Amino acid sequence: MVIRLAPTRGGFLRPFGCGWFIREYLLGKGPEGSRAIDPEQGAPQADINYEYKEALARATARERTERIISNMVVRGADITEEEAEKIYQRELKRVSRKFTHMRYHSFLMYFGVLKRLGWVKATEVTEPSTIQDNYAPAPERTYYRLTKKGIQAGDELWSNPLFTLYPEIGPSHMKKSD
Template sequence: MVMALRPNRGGFSRPFGAGWFIREYLLGNGPEGSTSIDPNRGAPQADINYEYKEALARATARERAEKIISHMVVSGADVTEEQAERIHERELKKVSRKFTRMRYHSFLVYFGVLKRLKWVEATSEVENSSIQDNYLEAPDRAYYRLTQAGREAGDDLWSNPQYALYPENGRNHQSKQTGWPHRKVRTP
């Protein structure tokens, strides 16, 4: 039996999820080459989102470069470290920073779920935001860190915080194929 290895509608999944990245980042582990932070100090939401997008871009470029290099090796070409690095850099430049479905507003909504679960909390540290140069009433940038509940939550909960927040819905809030709640999946 031959099984086709292809994605469902909506494409292949990302190399890692937002929940895993946020937890590891706020723990200070610097996941996927992101900057390490002090876990007690935390980080602003905008910085977490930026590091997440950049880490996704690096991981995607690495996967694309590995695929290109493996094709070259299979075809009999010798690939040096310098060539591999150039291929990786070229692929990194090609990756659009808008290639994921999670835009900044979606990230804020996702982060809001983490706040309602009390997995992250605002620290007392704030700093001026750049918008305050033109609009003095704009809010400051608040720093967030993991709570003890966030540290203790398991991988299964971090992989789908919406399910952790609304367990009565079960996993019915997602389409079986696309994850979009507003699309109906047609059965053949």
């Protein structure tokens, strides 16, 4: 009997995958405690990236909190809701945003794959960018939303958009079974 060890929703180090999060976020579902948006208006890439990293931080803090509380209960402690919330808030502060893996450039590259697949597209909505003084004006922030094709793509395709875009590289990265 073969038992699949890889998680189904995220990767080995993430509680959920980036593709899943982007799809759910742009559908307006507010996944993992992120803010809900209007799916027709969409959201700028920077906002999607921020919400993804914050959602990963919350999920990581939740997992750490569960582990801590579980160990405390095994040792005989009685934990109240208030104490559990304090532990969660402490762990949330401890999660490094660098720990949540994807840097902004990597996110833009990933998002570019989604654009090439035709799963996301720019909307007519833009807004001015603001950056620090003494710099040239920044380009406007463009909002993106899911396309019909992106909505209809299944979980398997969204789990690895790069392999979907370049199916010929997928088999070279899969473990060979004996």
